[in-house]
Amino acid sequence: MVRQYILEHPEILPEAIAELQRRQTSEQLAAAGDDLTQPFPGAVLGNPDGDKVLVEFSDYACGYCRQSVEDVKALVAADPDLKVVVRELPILSEGSVEAAKMALAAADQGRFPAFHDAMYAEGRPTGDAIERAGKAAGLDMAKARAFAASERVAAEIEANRNFARQLQIEGTPAWVAGEEVMQGAIGQSALRVALYPEDR
Structure with missing residues (x-):
């Protein structure tokens, strides 16, 4: 029937x-669960105390992630209540892993946004590029290298990989907004629709 x-x-x-x-x-x-939207301390763009939350899974070797940087900046500029939780998901290269570790070290020093921008501006995450981005962000590099090698950082990256598996995320960038999971460089307009369904 x-x-x-x-x-x-x-x-x-x-x-x-x-x-x-x-x-x-x-x-x-x-x-x-709620852990998805709880950032690694400091790994946030926008308002750390914001009530509107966008989760971004990203990889510093990912050209589409780099392409999305300006979209995220525009969203943050437009909404002072927006918190962007950045989940480091290094899947493309060993350089991705090292850049992700240094990004978390930057978060520990309260310099995550500066490193995030500097690292994407560098292009491919080679050892030299990561070092330049760290210095440009004003990191204490000795302290950052030690923190990047810590078990805490390794555990965070593994947790992000587990989240990605749970959500069937297969690449970067990927996004979570409200009840939606989206993949790819979908652009500012699509992200805005997901973040603000009441405005549709």
């Missing part, structure tokens, strides 16, 4: 698939 109805009304399929995806995403976010 159901099969016959679907055959007679195939136009319901896209709506049904969208609803199934929405339910699956909701279940995945529930499984991730």
Whole structure:
């Protein structure tokens, strides 16, 4: 009976698939829990105490992540209540891993936004580029190197990988806003729609 109805009304399929995806995403976010939106201390762009939250999974070797930097800056500039929780997800290269570790060290020193911008401005995350970005951000480099090598940093990166697996995130950038999980350089407009569904 159901099969016959679907055959007679195939136009319901896209709506049904969208609803199934929405339910699956909701279940995945529930499984991730509130920890998903709680940043590594200092690894935040925008207002650290903001009530509107955007989670970004990123990799410093990712060109699409670099492309999205200005989109995030525009969103932050437009909403003083926006908190962007940056989850380091280094998946593209060993340089990605080292840059992610240094970013968390920058967060520990209260210099995360400065390092974040400087690292993306450098381009490919080579050892020299990471060093230049750290110095440009004003890091105590000896302290940063020690912190980057710590178990705390390794645990944070592994936690981010676990979140990505839970949410079926397969690349960067990826985003979580409200009840939506999005992947790719989707642009400022799409992020705004997800963040502010009441304005649709």
